[in-house]
Amino acid sequence: MNILVVGAGGQIGTELIPHLQTLYGEDNVIASDLKKDIVSQLKESCRAIAFDALDMNSYREVVSQYKIDRIYNLVALLSATGEKNPQLAWSINMGALINSLELAREYNCSVFTPSSIGVFGHSTPHVNTPQDTVMRPDTIYGVCKVSGELMSDYYHSRFGVDTRSVRFPGIISNGAMPGGGTTDYAVEVFYEVLKCGHYTSPIPESTYMDMLYMPDALEACTKLMDCDPAKLIHRNSFNVTAMSFSPKELFEAISRRVPGATFSYDIDPVKEKISASWPDSMDDSAARAEWGWNPNWSLESMVDDMLDAIRVKLSL
Ligand code: AKB
Numbered sequence: 001m002n003i004l005v006v007g008a009g010g011q012i013g014t015e016l017i018p019h020l021q022t023l024y025g026e027d028n029v030i031a032s033d034l035k036k037d038i039v040s041q042l043k044e045s046c047r048a049i050a051f052d053a054l055d056m057n058s059y060r061e062v063v064s065q066y067k068i069d070r071i072y073n074l075v076a077l078l079s080a081t082g083e084k085n086p087q088l089a090w091s092i093n094m095g096a097l098i099n100s101l102e103l104a105r106e107y108n109c110s111v112f113t114p115s116s117i118g119v120f121g122h123s124t125p126h127v128n129t130p131q132d133t134v135m136r137p138d139t140i141y142g143v144c145k146v147s148g149e150l151m152s153d154y155y156h157s158r159f160g161v162d163t164r165s166v167r168f169p170g171i172i173s174n175g176a177m178p179g180g181g182t183t184d185y186a187v188e189v190f191y192e193v194l195k196c197g198h199y200t201s202p203i204p205e206s207t208y209m210d211m212l213y214m215p216d217a218l219e220a221c222t223k224l225m226d227c228d229p230a231k232l233i234h235r236n237s238f239n240v241t242a243m244s245f246s247p248k249e250l251f252e253a254i255s256r257r258v259p260g261a262t263f264s265y266d267i268d269p270v271k272e273k274i275s276a277s278w279p280d281s282m283d284d285s286a287a288r289a290e291w292g293w294n295p296n297w298s299l300e301s302m303v304d305d306m307l308d309a310i311r312v313k314l315s316l
Pocket residue numbers: 078079080115116117118141168169170171180181182183184
């Protein structure tokens with residue numbers, strides 16, 4: 001199987017590439033990104049090419065030339081950045097998706113596109129948020145993600161394209177930094193505490209959001225795509241979560257391991273509004289029942305592992 005990862009230079013892509021290489025073989029995974037400097041870096045560890053996923057002709061050439069069977073479409077402008085430029089967010093997020101779906105239809109590829117907790121909004125039940133519920137997001141990012149879920153289901157039912165997706169919560173990782181998201185605080189805090197002993201949170205102390213540690217997120221990306229389609233009642237998209245915590249709870253867990261670490265709050269009004277509109281905790285029983293989703297990492301084990309990994313990264 002030949003797999004193309006579009007938007008591979010971001011937080012998920014840089015870790016998905018080695019995960020895919022381990023599962024499917026190095027020669028079968030192609031990484032791509034718009035930025036040439038990122039592609040040069042990617043080339044050190046994988047086959048990589050630079051092209052713009054919004055340019056259909058270049059995208060088609062790549063899918064055809066490399067005989068692609070599966071596309072991971074990771075191109076995205078995230079929630080907080082999206083609010084700064086909604087038109088750009090729509091054109092990038094939807095443009096890359098529509099091109100991916102069209103090429104999947106033409107070349108008979110399967111497509112994975114991450115959706116997000118961003119599909120939910122103020123009118124969604126916040127506790128144990130059901131798989132099938134109200135989706136009226138308050139952000140352009142969420143509007144794109146709901147539209148993306150609908151388009152992906154449409155391409156499946158109308159054209160038979162094998163589209164699958166999960167609604168990612170915040171993803172915590174120690175490789176490439178996330179950028180422009182509302183949940184980024186849960187990554188940034190580890191670097192700041194280890195570098196300076198202090199972190200100032202843009203998110204209020206008692207705001208709960210779902211989170212996943214990267215190894216579980218990677219498992220979701222491949223397990224869903226490899227599962228027997230006959231078992232899928234849903235496709236676009238599945239709630240997945242491994243933990244739900246507030247900044248206060250995360251900071252307490254870090255303090256127990258980094259004595260003397262201090263925390264303060266300087267609330268970002270955009271992130272405050274977005275985080276308040278998202279679920280406190282999601283019900284992911286559909287993913288568990290339909291394709292065996294079963295995350296391994298908890299708040300405590302994730303904090304231990306993050307601190308160890310970032311200490312090594314920062315040579316501390
Ligand atoms: C964001 O915060 O925008 C993303 C997401 C939850 O989709 N991490």
